[in-house]
Amino acid sequence: MLWPYIVNMTFLNPLSSLGLLPLGRSGGAVVSSPDSIARAHGANFVTKGQLTINDKGRSPYQVVKSLPASATEEQKDSAIQANFKPGRIDYNTRIDTLNVFGVRVKLLPKLSEVNYRREGCFKNNKYFRPELGAGNNGVLGDPVPYTLRSDDTITGLLLGSFILALISLSGSLGFIMRQMKNFFYMPRSAAALTETTGEVRFQFFLVLQTALLLSIVYYLYRSEYYASNYVVDSQLAVIGLFFGIITVYFLLKAIVYNLAGWVFFDSGKNEQWNKTILFLTAIEGVALFPVVVLQVYFRTEMSTTLIYSLIVAIVIKILAFYKCYSIFFKRMGVFLQIFLYFCALEMVPLIVLFGSLEFTGNYLTLNI
Numbered sequence: 572m573l574w575p576y577i578v579n580m581t582f583l584n585p586l587s588s589l590g591l592l593p594l595g596r597s598g599g600a601v602v603s604s605p606d607s608i609a610r611a612h613g614a615n616f617v618t619k620g621q622l623t624i625n626d627k628g629r630s631p632y633q634v635v636k637s638l639p640a641s642a643t644e645e646q647k648d649s650a651i652q653a654n655f656k657p658g659r660i661d662y663n664t665r666i667d668t669l670n671v672f673g674v675r676v677k678l679l680p681k682l683s684e685v686n687y688r689r690e691g692c693f694k695n696n697k698y699f700r701p702e703l704g705a706g707n708n709g710v711l712g713d714p715v716p717y718t719l720r721s722d723d724t725i726t727g728l729l730l731g732s733f734i735l736a737l738i739s740l741s742g743s744l745g746f747i748m749r750q751m752k753n754f755f756y757m758p759r760s761a762a763a764l765t766e767t768t769g770e771v772r773f774q775f776f777l778v779l780q781t782a783l784l785l786s787i788v789y790y791l792y793r794s795e796y797y798a799s800n801y802v803v804d805s806q807l808a809v810i811g812l813f814f815g816i817i818t819v820y821f822l823l824k825a826i827v828y829n830l831a832g833w834v835f836f837d838s839g840k841n842e843q844w845n846k847t848i849l850f851l852t853a854i855e856g857v858a859l860f861p862v863v864v865l866q867v868y869f870r871t872e873m874s875t876t877l878i879y880s881l882i883v884a885i886v887i888k889i890l891a892f893y894k895c896y897s898i899f900f901k902r903m904g905v906f907l908q909i910f911l912y913f914c915a916l917e918m919v920p921l922i923v924l925f926g927s928l929e930f931t932g933n934y935l936t937l938n939i
Contacts, residue, residue, distance in 0.1 A: 780856040
């Protein structure tokens with residue numbers, strides 16, 4: 572056919588003049604030289620600029636125009652083949668990025684034969700180890716938030732406190748009944764309030780339990796109504812700080828009571844008052860234990876826990892006020908003095924304790 576020769580000779584000439592295609596069979600062999608005039612091997616045509624001509628100086632267009640108007644396509648094709656003999660094709664060995672005619676395309680291997688895991692930019696990198704497998708599958712979930720009921724340390728402390736309290740109560744039941752009887756009955760002498768070493772140790776243990784339970788209640792209160800993000804990574808450390816502050820509060824209050832009693836009252840009344848305060852503090856921890864367990868493991872309403880704890884604290888303070896009046900001021904009959912004494916040694920330290928806890932909690936809280 573004629574048109575393939577015309578197309579090849581006419582439209583491929585610009586590429587041939589640029590050295591991209593040689594001229595050859597079907598109107599042009601591939602010429603890799605960038606010269607302005609190039610000749611194919613064994614062909615009777617040359618390329619000048621953008622025009623392909625034969626040895627007689629005629630282009631394919633001129634050859635076709637010289638034929639009669641009634642010439643068929645077969646006759647035109649024969650005329651082109653007679654004037655332009657094909658030469659040897661020199662294929663370009665470069666990568667064909669344009670899919671240009673006349674460039675030999677390198678056949679790629681089958682996809683099944685290519686190991687894409689070992690190919691790429693990091694092929695020769697010593698840190699590229701595809702045989703180790705891929706990374707994480709799926710999306711990482713949010714971590715479970717910290718809760719006291721999932722903390723083994725808190726569980727162990729509460730369970731240990733409960734067991735030790737039961738053991739102590741079983742051996743000190745008579746002591747507790749005697750203390751409750753003497754609480755509302757004023758003995759004539761302090762010798763009637765004798766306590767053994769084991770009973771005193773039992774009360775000190777309950778005082779530490781009271782400090783632990785109060786620190787847990789305050790931690791739950793801040794977690795519910797304030798931010799629970801602390802600068803300390805461990806939540807147990809935060810509870811430990813609260814526990815230390817409350818323990819120091821009990822120690823300082825005992826020291827202040829002893830100093831005031833040593834200045835204003837005799838040693839007998841002082842001793843009786845110290846035993847009363849120790850017993851009341853121990854009883855406060857026993858009363859707080861059920862509500863703390865319910866709050867930690869059954870997530871009762873925080874408002875209910877706070878109201879119950881506040882009621883327990885108020886009842887303990889009322890009993891302490893009554894006992895302070897019975898021991899120190901009953902025979903004097905001066906109500907204003909007992910009121911000022913109680914406020915100075917009970918209410919003021921309590922306000923200082925709450926302020927210290929608030930300051931510590933705010934200092935440890937992250938402001939996000």
